[in-house]
Amino acid sequence: MKKLRRKVYMTAGYNTVSMGTGRREFHPKKPRPGIEHYIKEAGKGVLDQIGGPDKVDESVLGNFMAARFNKQANLPGFIPMIDEKLQWKPATSVEGACGSGGLALMYGVRSVLAETADVVLTMGVEVQNTVKAIYGADILAGAGWYQKRKQGHAYFFPGQFSDRAGAYYEKYGYDKARKGMARWFANAMENARLDETAQEHHNTLPDPYALALKMKPNGAAFVDHLTVLDCSKVSDGASGIAICSEEGLAKIGVDKKDAVEVMGWAQVIRDITNDPKDPAELEAIPRAAKQAMESAGVTIDQIGTIETHDCFSIAGILAVEGLGLAKKGEGADWVDAGNTARDGYMPMNTTGGLIGWGHPTGATGVHQAVTIWQQLTGKAGKAQINISDDRPYGMTINMGGDDVTVVAIVYKRG
Amino acid sequence: MTYEERLQNVSVLGAAGKMGSGILLLTAVEMADLSLKPENKDKSFVLNAIDIDPAGLAGLMKYLREQVRKVAEKKTVWLRKAYADRDDLVENYDIIDEYIFDVLNVVRPGTAMEVAYQSNLIFEAVSENRSLKVKLLSQIDKNNANKPWYFTNTSSVPINLIESEAGLDGRVLGFHFYNPPAVQRLVELITTEKTSEEAIAFAQEYAKNLKKIIVPSNDHAGFIGNGHFMRDALHGLKEAEALAAEKDIPLYKAVYIINSVTQDYLVRPMGIFQLIDYVGIDVVQFILNVMNPFNPDEELQHDLLDKMMEQGVKGGQYSSGAQKDGFLKYKSGKIVGVWDIHKQHYVDLEQFKDECDEMMGELPKSHVVWKNIIRNKNKEELLQQFFNDLKSSDALGAVLAVKYGKRSKEIGEKLVSDKVADKIDHVNTVMLTGFYHAYGPVNNFFD
Numbered sequence: 001m002k003k004l005r006r007k008v009y010m011t012a013g014y015n016t017v018s019m020g021t022g023r024r025e026f027h028p029k030k031p032r033p034g035i036e037h038y039i040k041e042a043g044k045g046v047l048d049q050i051g052g053p054d055k056v057d058e059s060v061l062g063n064f065m066a067a068r069f070n071k072q073a074n075l076p077g078f079i080p081m082i083d084e085k086l087q088w089k090p091a092t093s094v095e096g097a098c099g100s101g102g103l104a105l106m107y108g109v110r111s112v113l114a115e116t117a118d119v120v121l122t123m124g125v126e127v128q129n130t131v132k133a134i135y136g137a138d139i140l141a142g143a144g145w146y147q148k149r150k151q152g153h154a155y156f157f158p159g160q161f162s163d164r165a166g167a168y169y170e171k172y173g174y175d176k177a178r179k180g181m182a183r184w185f186a187n188a189m190e191n192a193r194l195d196e197t198a199q200e201h202h203n204t205l206p207d208p209y210a211l212a213l214k215m216k217p218n219g220a221a222f223v224d225h226l227t228v229l230d231c232s233k234v235s236d237g238a239s240g241i242a243i244c245s246e247e248g249l250a251k252i253g254v255d256k257k258d259a260v261e262v263m264g265w266a267q268v269i270r271d272i273t274n275d276p277k278d279p280a281e282l283e284a285i286p287r288a289a290k291q292a293m294e295s296a297g298v299t300i301d302q303i304g305t306i307e308t309h310d311c312f313s314i315a316g317i318l319a320v321e322g323l324g325l326a327k328k329g330e331g332a333d334w335v336d337a338g339n340t341a342r343d344g345y346m347p348m349n350t351t352g353g354l355i356g357w358g359h360p361t362g363a364t365g366v367h368q369a370v371t372i373w374q375q376l377t378g379k380a381g382k383a384q385i386n387i388s389d390d391r392p393y394g395m396t397i398n399m400g401g402d403d404v405t406v407v408a409i410v411y412k413r414g
Numbered sequence: 415m416t417y418e419e420r421l422q423n424v425s426v427l428g429a430a431g432k433m434g435s436g437i438l439l440l441t442a443v444e445m446a447d448l449s450l451k452p453e454n455k456d457k458s459f460v461l462n463a464i465d466i467d468p469a470g471l472a473g474l475m476k477y478l479r480e481q482v483r484k485v486a487e488k489k490t491v492w493l494r495k496a497y498a499d500r501d502d503l504v505e506n507y508d509i510i511d512e513y514i515f516d517v518l519n520v521v522r523p524g525t526a527m528e529v530a531y532q533s534n535l536i537f538e539a540v541s542e543n544r545s546l547k548v549k550l551l552s553q554i555d556k557n558n559a560n561k562p563w564y565f566t567n568t569s570s571v572p573i574n575l576i577e578s579e580a581g582l583d584g585r586v587l588g589f590h591f592y593n594p595p596a597v598q599r600l601v602e603l604i605t606t607e608k609t610s611e612e613a614i615a616f617a618q619e620y621a622k623n624l625k626k627i628i629v630p631s632n633d634h635a636g637f638i639g640n641g642h643f644m645r646d647a648l649h650g651l652k653e654a655e656a657l658a659a660e661k662d663i664p665l666y667k668a669v670y671i672i673n674s675v676t677q678d679y680l681v682r683p684m685g686i687f688q689l690i691d692y693v694g695i696d697v698v699q700f701i702l703n704v705m706n707p708f709n710p711d712e713e714l715q716h717d718l719l720d721k722m723m724e725q726g727v728k729g730g731q732y733s734s735g736a737q738k739d740g741f742l743k744y745k746s747g748k749i750v751g752v753w754d755i756h757k758q759h760y761v762d763l764e765q766f767k768d769e770c771d772e773m774m775g776e777l778p779k780s781h782v783v784w785k786n787i788i789r790n791k792n793k794e795e796l797l798q799q800f801f802n803d804l805k806s807s808d809a810l811g812a813v814l815a816v817k818y819g820k821r822s823k824e825i826g827e828k829l830v831s832d833k834v835a836d837k838i839d840h841v842n843t844v845m846l847t848g849f850y851h852a853y854g855p856v857n858n859f860f861d
Contacts, residue, residue, distance in 0.1 A: 134487045138505040150504045154490040220491070 008112050009244045009414050010105075010122075011259035011377075012252070013370030014045025018199040018237040018358025020129055028129070032236065035070045035127040036078060038360075042123050042238035043082030050119065050242050050252040053085035057117035057248075061093045062104030062124035063362035064400075068139045069130050079121075086121075097143035098311060099400025100124060101239070101365020102407030106267055108243030109409075118248030124363035125238035133234055140361070143401040145272050153223055158231055160402045161312040162223035167279035168314060169225060172329035180332025181313040182212035185229045185355060187341050188310070192352030194383035199233050199358035230313040232353075237360035239367040249414075256414035260373045263393065264296025265409040272404050284406040285309075285397055286322035292395065292408035300324060303410070304391035305375055306346060307368035309399035310353045316340070319397065320348075347385045350375060365398035365407060372396055376413040387413075415534065417619055420563075421445050422459050425530035426537045427550060429463035429523070430470025432731060433567050434539035436595025438463050438474065438521065439481050440624050441537065446517040450496040462530060463523040471523040481596060482517045486510040531557045537589070539567040542700040544579075547571065552580040563613045565589035570636045570704040574606040584608035589617055590637060591626075592848035593693070594735075600848035601626045602637050629843050634834040635708040638844045640701050641834050642855060643689070644714060645825045647698060650676060650686035651716045653814065661773070666752040666761050669741055671770050672814070673749075678777065679804060679815030680822075681784045681797065683850045688749065691740030694730035695722050718755070725758055775809025788852050797852065801859040819860035826856040 016038050019026055026032075039061070047053055059079045066072045080087035094103040101124035108120035128136055134154065141149050141156035153159025169177050186209035192200035205211055208229075215227045222228065244252065249259060268288040277283065285308075293299060300323060308323075310316035317331040325346060326334035334340075340348040351357045351371045354364060372394035374380040376387060387394075394411045424441060428434040438461065445459045465471050486493060486509075493509050503509045522529065527550070530536055536554060540546055551564055564586040566576060573588045580586070588604030601621050605614055621628045631637040636644060650672050658668035673685030690698050699719050706714040722728070722741070729740025737744045743751035743760040751760035780800040787793050801819070804812040826841040835841045842854025853859070 132487060134490050134506050134510075138507055141505070146504075150501065154494050154506055222491075 004113060006113055006115070006245050008109050008262040009246070009249055009256070009259040010241050010262065010369055010373055010411070011244065011249065011254045012046050012049035013239070013241040013373045014042055014049070015197045015239045015367055015370055016041045016045075016237050017197045018233075018235045018360060020199050020233050020235045020358060022199045022203065022233060024202045026129075032129060035066055035072060035125060036081060038125050038127060038236060038238035039075075039078050039123065040082050042125065042240035042363075043079070043121065046121055046123075046240040046242055047083060050254065053083040055119050055252045056086060056089065056121045056242075057119050058089060058111055059086060059091040059121040060104045060107045060111075060123070061091070062095075062100035062102075062365060063093055064095060064097050064100045064126055065139050065142060065361070066125075066127070068142070069126070069128050069136070075125075095362075096405035097400035098309070098359070098361045098364055099398050099405035099407060100362040101367065101369075102267075102396070102398030102400075102409075103365070103405070105241075105243070105365055105369055105398075105409060106265065106407055109262055109265065112243055112245045112248070115245075118245045118251060120243040121240065122243050122366060123238060123240040124360075124366035126360035126362040127236040128234050128360065129236050136234055143404070147273070155223060157311070157402070158223045158226055161314055162217070162225040164276070164279045164318065165225035165230070165312070165314040168317070168332075171280045172332070176336070177314075177317070177332045178213060180317050180335040181230055182209050183336045183338070184310065184313040184316045184340070185209070185212040187335075188349060188352050188356030191342055191350050191383060192356030195351040195357060195381070197237075198352045198356055199235055200352055200356045203356075226312060226314070230355075232311045232355050232359035235358035235360040237358055237363050237367075239363045239370050241366055241369050241373065258377055258379075259414040260376050260394070260411040261414045263298065263410045263412050264292050264294070265407065266291030266295060268406045268408075270404050270406075272401060276403060280318075281328065282315075282318045282322045282403045284403045285319055285399060285408075286324075288406040288408035289323050289395065289397055292410050296393070296410035298393050298410060302391055303346070303393045303395050304387045305350060305372065305385060305394050306348050307350075307353065307371050307394075307396045308348055309364070309368075309397055310349060310355055311359060311399070313355065315399070316348070316353070342383075342385050350380070350385050351383050365396070368396040368398055369409065369411075372411050376411060417616060418448055418454060418457070420534050420616060421448060422457060423533045424460070424535045424537070425462040425464055425533040426539060427464050427527070427530070428538070428540035430465035430467050430474045431539055431541075432593060433591060433595060434463075434465065434537075435474050435477055436593070437537050437539055437567065437591060439478055439596055442478065442517050442520050443482065443485055444620070444623055445520045446513070447496075449516065449520065459520050460522060460532075461520045462533065463521050464525070464527055464530060465523075466525055468525055471525070475518070475521070475523060478518060478521065479514060482514045483510065486513045527554065528557070530554045532560070533558065534560050534562050535565065536562050537565050537567065542568065542570060542697060542704065544571045544575065544704065547576055548579040551576065551582060551586070555580060555582060561585065563587075563616070565617065567591055569640050570701045572633050572635050572708070573604050573609075574633055577606050577608065584610045585613065587613055587617060588631070588633070588637070589621075590631075590639065592639065598848055598850070599625070599627045600639075600844060601628050602631045602639055602844065602848070603628045604631050604633050604637055606633055627843065627847050629840050629847075630836065631840070631844075632834050632836070634832065636701065636705040636834075638829055638835045638841055639848050640705070641829050642822075642825050642841065642845060643693075643849065644698070644702055644705060646822055646855075647686055647690055648714065648716055649818065649821045649825075650690075651718050653818070654687075655718070657814070664754065665756070666754045667766055667770050670752050670763070670766070671774060671811070673742065674770070674774065675811050675814045676818060677784075678781075679811055680818060681782055681787060681800070681852050683784050687741040691729035691737065691742055691744075692731070694728060695719055695740050696728045696730065699723060721755055722753070725755070727753055774811030774814075775807070777811070778803035778807065784852055788850070793852060798859060805860065816860050822855040823857065823860065826854070
């Protein structure tokens, strides 16, 4: 990639609670706030940190399936509801399934680079608890190719990643794979407990690792090769962050060291109508991560923490291998050895990731950026990890569908 | 006749009732599942839902639609396979909707009993009235050339009497579901000396497909379930009266105390008076009236029940499933008052609860709650600890509870010595799976 014509920063991140099972205040049968509430809360959360709506040049909102979960389209129309002063300014919404948040980030970055904006209010939102999981599965299946829906599983996406897990077990061994996946789950719980907005913040399992190991996949009740602990949750939530130029940062009065600089990125698309070449491997994620690091001029050993798209624990293991952190077939061992834990070699998903923090699908990409911003600028509270000077970079990897729409971004404290 | 053939034409009598609607739901689902098998695709399956109450039948169809959706949502993985050949059904939404239609499409609601003349299997779930049951079954049998089988849901009438009086000769058995049939796993199976082996084998296969637990009961009025419950309830009524006299307190306070003791101290899902209300004071009285003549050495009746009926307070449930007021008054399922039989109105619980709780004394620290313990692996241990503490206490609640527990055990043992149940295990299984108790009545906790 050519050298960027301007520096691009992100700051003023904000997450609503990721609401759903696991949260003590969640009652499936009681009325809950709708999508409007989440957009408003996350939007205001950012505006409060940047001096209000006057500072915003443009807004963008990532969302996957409000049209079905909430029977609502035309989402840009909700931006002025955050604050009336956002009315008559540009607003856009973007969609790329669970990668919608990542696309929103890219939109904001591009607008700053295009010099059409100095401050972009960038958000993602999804409110999914409006339907039972069995119907939510239909809606989320829209991230796959509809022509394949009929032959797919009742729980379509768990079914897709169950196939990947099954292929991995067969190729590299069931026991060690399950150990790695159990460790992934345990790490997610440990991290989520430290973040008050995480869906699993209230989690009190005495031994998540032992539980995840003990629980065996049961195809008659769910899918063949995954348990519910291998899956991200059904979530309502929104995240927001301000994407700014240097002038933008000055305008909102935020010091560079309270922001992260976008050092490089990559956007990679795989053909949705093709099955994965080898289900035990990812293709788009490794390409996106490699290109993002190249564009930032860094190597993996300079990166201190990564937020990766663990919609399923197996996706976390496969990403570890795709990033070259472990050889093919050894990702599970690498994870089980504690390398991705918060005190491990490469802390990953330090506020719980999709399995622990939650997965409001269209918001996830933005949530990942917020977590990296918090960690690199020392704002992660109880979830704060140590970022060493020799590995000062962070990376987010956001995926839509089964390794289809992928955005990877490399950050450094400004 | 194969299992499938038997289930191709079925009737349920009293289908809009509390038990009938549950039986109808389970049977409709079983029949629809059979119809979805590739080898049965060209066969018709008919389930007549017969009831004298047209409004009840309309309510039944709504109940079915809601319940079948829940059933479908739990087995969508299987349904996707069953409808794999239907290219027009792609999403779970489509498949679940189609399944709901397919189940409802088996059901033919109506008030005319003549449709049962074509059936191979007839479930009887009308009110607990022997002559009514006999009348209906004999009328159908005279007009039905198929020599059908009759599965009666009676909870008290001896099957051999129905058999001989209706002239059914080996084609009737007791297939007693527990309330609500869609939830409770128990079925009491009662046969007579003449009941055909094929009918028994069919009943077992049908119960297995419905994921029910069968407990055989001998053919004594009330069988095992009501044999225990009715005597347990009578003990509660007597205890309440005695307590009122002994402590010189109004009866409603004693009713509250005995209800609390049987729920909180005995760790049961509901107190005995709440259970009587749940079943219906009228139904309890029907059942006792059936049982009493067959048990000459006992007095199976109680004046309090007669008085409540005279005063028009009957308990039971609304068609929505909400609890009607009986001995106790309910608001959103919670007890808020107790009937004062002398002044004939409900007294608010708030007015006397604290006083009664104080009379009962404090629960030991080892106290366990039914809801929490029912699936606890260390259930036995925790219960033993709690009951031991009750035994060593002289607080009123503890004393009443221990006495109640002992009486409950006696009743269970008598069911075996009277040859109603073949073994203790059967009595305990009935109370565990039909009444959702956390422990069987025949135990060593209170010895």
